[in-house]
Amino acid sequence: MIRVELAKLFRRPRTYVIAGLLCGLPLIVAIFLATTKIPPPPGQGGAFLSAVLSNGALYPAAAMALVLPVFLPVSVAVLAGDTVAGEAATGTLRYLLIRPVGRTRLLVAKLLSLIVFVLFAIGAVLVTSYITGLALFGATTSSAGVTLPPxxxxxxxxxxxPAGLVLRLLGTVAYIVVSMLGVAAIALFLSTVTDSALGAAMGALAVLVTSQVLVTLDAAAAIRPYLPTRYWLAWIDFFREPVLWxxxxxxxxxxxxxxxxxxxxxxxxxxxKDVAN
Amino acid sequence: MGTGRTVVSAQGLRRWLLVATVVVVLAAIPIVINVWPARAAAVDPQTLRARMAASGTQAYQGYAQSSGLLGLPAIPNLTQVTALFSTTTEMRTWYAARNRWRVDVLGPGTENDIYQTPQAQYLWDYGHSQLTRIVGDQPVRLPRAADVTPPELVRRLLSTSAGDRVEALAGRRIAGVEAAGLRLVPAGPDTTVAHVDIWADPQTGLPLQAELTARGGARPVFTTRFLEIHFSEPDASVLTPPAPRAGIGFTETQAPDILSAINQRRPDSLPATIAGVPRRNLVPGLTAADAYGNGLSSFVVVSLPGRFGREAYQQISTFGTRLDTGDAAIISTGLLNVLVTRAARRTSLVAGLVQPALLRRVASDLVVR
Structure with missing residues (x-):
């Protein structure tokens, strides 16, 4: 079941289109930064963007800060919203469940395929932004002739x-995957409620936008720690010394x-649930 | 049988009941933690006050948050100060001794750190990738985040309010510590502060939370508190500032902020009394600024030169209320009040937790000076 869902994930062109779009945004930003050499003022713009001009090795972290607030959650919401509702809308859910497939197993397999998608997408962003960062913002060559990041x-x-940076980036990936699990869970639940994949995705995005608005509102301080997006940017704390856990x-x-x-x-x-379609 | 319940619907109901139970249990955890009564050891308020004042030797590491609701506008060159009292500031703090500590001010993707070492003080600004070594003593400087951590703010308040009344307050759990409380009630009629509520660790006296409430107000308008605290000595490596190196800026200065820079330019000396309130002469030779009065009824006067003065006057008179007494404007926030006056091309900035009526008298004195 899990293998089937993973095969379905990687057979669909949309997986690669979404990953390509996620990789494209940091690339566009890097080109503008590298050509104009105008970083955002300190404390403004994406995190780490003002630092990458002098150090391309940090660009994966800056890329994460670029895709995390909007692009990545939208992608996860669209895919997660489609998991059950999409199958129901196209009529394949009924045939899927006629096979000896437990519904719990099906849900777990759908969630696991979403986790794999998030890992794949983040991995793609990290690799492309690392190459972009070193190519556009700089690298050093060691005495052994090996190109190393500064x-x-x-x-x-x-x-x-460099070794510490790798560990911190791995921590960042793990944390962002966990952060996206909440988005996936919201959209997956709504996907079991409606037969409209778009409706499920929009519902999940509505929850996230509401959460983002309330996070910035002082009047909502009492519920702030419980909002799903409250700690999304906490991965930045991996880059403090000592790490702020x-x-x-x-x-x-x-x-x-x-x-x-x-x-x-x-x-x-x-x-x-009655599967009528 | 007429009930309409089937095996399938009963199973569905049981599943939803299970989910609802999980939701209730998870939602109840923070509520129970918050309402669980704190059982702090009963400490006499005067004893607790003495322990707080003497807590400067207690090492600690923690995460603190200050939040002000004063709504001050951004004043040119003073935005960091106004933000301190109008927004929320997140801080990490490590304290080993009075001459060995570090405070980090955290922002999303930014960090501004202060290191105090026995030899010097260092400022690290990630946004500008700038390390600054402060040479020598700073006779006068602007308030900064390290001044509003609970231990620093409370010790400063207690040191200036010897004659003020203290009352016992109910204990409260702060950062996991069963803290004992006291209320400081200022005696002076000119202050805007109705009371300062302080909670501290009953054994060490380390202040953990302070709340300033303005006269006529029901809620605190400035709060500083620890969200995490550990009573242990920080590792020496944490207290070591970054080393100057290629790729980051490094400067040495004797005047890290606008106020210390102004003081070095030696503007006019300040009067011995203003509105009948005597000058404190906090630091000998200080010309740019000084405090007047005592305790929470005291106020600070800063003499601003040329362009700095003009910009500050313009900003405050735009957002504040113009006074009848010549070129003077006042911003009232209920707790902190700020006055700016201009006379004979000289600008004076006055700020304090004092009533607007006192600042009006101050304005009259400064304008005719």
Whole structure:
């Protein structure tokens, strides 16, 4: 079942189109930055953008900051909204369930394929932005003739070695995958409620936009720690010295709560849902 | 049988009940933690006050947050100060001793750090990729985030309010610590502060939270508190500032902010009294700024030269209320009030937790000076 879902994910051109679009945004930004040499003012624009001009090795982190707020969650919401509702709309869900396939297993397989998509998309963004960063903003050559990225300055001013940078980027990937699980869970639940994939995706995006608005509103401070997007940018704390784990831990925790609750709701709804199409 | 319930619908109901139970349990966890009564050790308010004042030797590491609701407009060259009292500031702090500590001000993708070492003070600004070493003492400087961490703010308030009344407050759990509380009630009639509520660790006296409430206000308008605290000595590596190197800017200065720069230019000396309030002469030889009065009824007067003065006057008179007494304008926030006056091409900026009526008297004095 999981193999079937993964094969379906990687057989569809839309997977590559979405990944290409995600990689395209950092590339466009890098070209503008490299040609004009005009970084955003400190504290404005995407995180790390003002630092990448002098250090291309940091561009993967800047690329993450570019795609995370809008592009990546929209992609995940569109794909997750399509998981069950898309099958129902095209009439394939009925045939899928006629086969000896448990509905719980089907939901789990759909979620796992979404996780794989997020890993694939983030991996593509990291690799392309790393190559872009080194090509456009600079690299150094060691005495052995190997091209190495220069040491990266952390937000706290101390140097991060290339090995340290790799570890922090891996932590960033893991954290963003967990952050996107919440989005996937919202859209997956809505996908079991409606037969419209677009409706499920729009519903998930409406939740995220509402959350983003409330995060910035002081009057909503009491519920802020529980909003799904509150800790999305906490991965930036991997680049402080020492690493600030507080928001990273809270962000992972709140995403797991949303995952448990919404996946549970999707499971409760889907297991007894009449598949009429 | 007429109930309409089938095996399938009963199973569905059980599943939804399970989901609802999980939701209720998860939602209840933060609520229970918040309402669980704190059982702080009862400490006499005067004893607690003394412990707070003497807590400067207690090492700690923590995550603090200050938030002000004063709504001050951005004043040229003073935006970092006005933001400190009008927005939320997130801080990481490590404290080993009075001459070895570090405070990081965190922003989304930015960081501004202050390192205090026995030899010097260092400022790190990630946005500008700039390391600054401050040479020598700073007789006068602007307020900064490190001044509003709970221990620093409370010790400063207590040091200036010897004659003010203290009352016991109910304990509160702060950053996981069962903290004992006291209320500081200013005696002076000229201050805007109704009371300052402070909670501290009852054993060490380390202040953990402070709330300033203005007269006539029901809610605090300035709060600083720890969200995490560990009573342990920070590692030496954390307190070591970044080393100057290629790729980052490095400067050495004796005047890290606008106020210390103005002081170095030696503008006119400030009067001995203003509106009947005596000058404190905090630092000998100080000409740019000084405090007048005592305790929470005191105010600070800064003499601003040339362009800085003109810009500050323009901004404050735009957002504030113009006074009848010559070129003077005032911004009232309920807690912190700011006055600017211009007379004979000289601009004076006055700020304090004092009543507007006192600042009007100050304006009259400064304008005719």
């Amino acid at each position: 040491d990266v300055t952390s937000l706290s001013g101390v140097t991060i070695s 507080r928001d990273i831990e809270r962000g992972a925790g709140i995403q797991l709560v949303y995952l448990v609750v919404l996946l549970g709701a999707a499971w409760a709804n889907f297991l007894t």
